[in-house]
Amino acid sequence: MAKKKKHHDEHIDESWLIPYADMLTLLLALFIVLFAMSEIDSQKFKAMASAFKNEFKGGTGIMEEPMTVPTPQSNPVPLVQPDAMSKKEKERMQKAKQELEALEQLEKKINSFIQANNLKASLQTQLTENGLLITIMDNALFDSGSATIKEGSKGIGTKLSELLVTNPPRDIVIAGHTDNVPISTAQFQSNWELSAIRAINFMRILILNPDLKQENLSASGYGEFRPKADNSSPEGRAKNRRVEVLILPNYSLSDN
Numbered sequence: 001m002a003k004k005k006k007h008h009d010e011h012i013d014e015s016w017l018i019p020y021a022d023m024l025t026l027l028l029a030l031f032i033v034l035f036a037m038s039e040i041d042s043q044k045f046k047a048m049a050s051a052f053k054n055e056f057k058g059g060t061g062i063m064e065e066p067m068t069v070p071t072p073q074s075n076p077v078p079l080v081q082p083d084a085m086s087k088k089e090k091e092r093m094q095k096a097k098q099e100l101e102a103l104e105q106l107e108k109k110i111n112s113f114i115q116a117n118n119l120k121a122s123l124q125t126q127l128t129e130n131g132l133l134i135t136i137m138d139n140a141l142f143d144s145g146s147a148t149i150k151e152g153s154k155g156i157g158t159k160l161s162e163l164l165v166t167n168p169p170r171d172i173v174i175a176g177h178t179d180n181v182p183i184s185t186a187q188f189q190s191n192w193e194l195s196a197i198r199a200i201n202f203m204r205i206l207i208l209n210p211d212l213k214q215e216n217l218s219a220s221g222y223g224e225f226r227p228k229a230d231n232s233s234p235e236g237r238a239k240n241r242r243v244e245v246l247i248l249p250n251y252s253l254s255d256n
Contacts, residue, residue, distance in 0.1 A: 096255035102166070103132045103249060109163050110134060119156070131170075131248045134160070138178075138198070138241035145183060147197040149205060157205030164247065165211045171248040172217050174199045174206070179237035180224040196221025202243050 107125050110132075114123045122140035126133045141153045149157065164172060176195030188194040199219040207214050229236035 092251070092255050095251040096253055099249045099251040100127075100253055103127060103247065103253075106163065106166065106247065107132055110160070113159055113163065123156070129253055131246050131253070134245040134247075136202075136243045136245070137238070138243065139238075141202065141243060142198060145185070145188075145194070147188070147194060147201055149201055154205055157202055158208070160245065161206040161209035161212050164206065164245075165209065166247075168250060169213050169216050170250055172206075173246045173248065174203045174217065174219045175244045175246070176202075176219075176221040177226055177228075177240060177242050177244065178224050179240045180227070180231040181237065191223035192221055194221070195223050198243060202245075 104127065107127055110123075110125050114120055114125070119140070122137045124135045126135070136156070140156065141149050143150065176197070176199035178191040178195050180191075183191055183194055188197070196219070199221055203217055203219045206212055207217060224231070224240065227236075227240045228242070229239040231237050231240060
């Protein structure tokens, strides 16, 4: 009697699935890392997820599941509250406005003095971003080539010293300027010395007023190096020979 042949079930070799699954896992991990390092919007992400799903059909649809993408950590920066910032801004602008108004009032007083004493040709005022500038032509104070204030001109300094007393006090800078005509005497070797001594001597008149705090005053000389006009004409040179008194604001006027 013939023996029956044993039937052996055929088994499909599925060992290739293991490296294939590993490859998919690695690809997925790589994609997540790349995604975390890039900037991408939600629409692009959905499109890419759909493309991966179609490519790897038969998977679990992991790309459609919500996932948390790591975001780079940074040191937290303390933020200024908008209300607090706005309040600071308003306070600064208010102080700048008050400072501007105070200097405008001071300019009016000085202009009244100029007009009352017929000094328009010798004194001018100008309100600038740097403060209130008073310009005094040199012939109103000095003889040519001299730094000694003329006896009849000392009253200009005396009256200005009274007007310059403010509350709160403000810093005052006196600057001497000359034309470009060289000078070389026993007293002044150059225009530097002439301009500086003129500024100092005018400052000495101002500080005779005990109500004007000396620590708020300073003097400097610029020689011929900061001209207001062209030195090629007598009129231009006359404009350049001057003493300037700058009253500095306590708050920046540019914030106004």
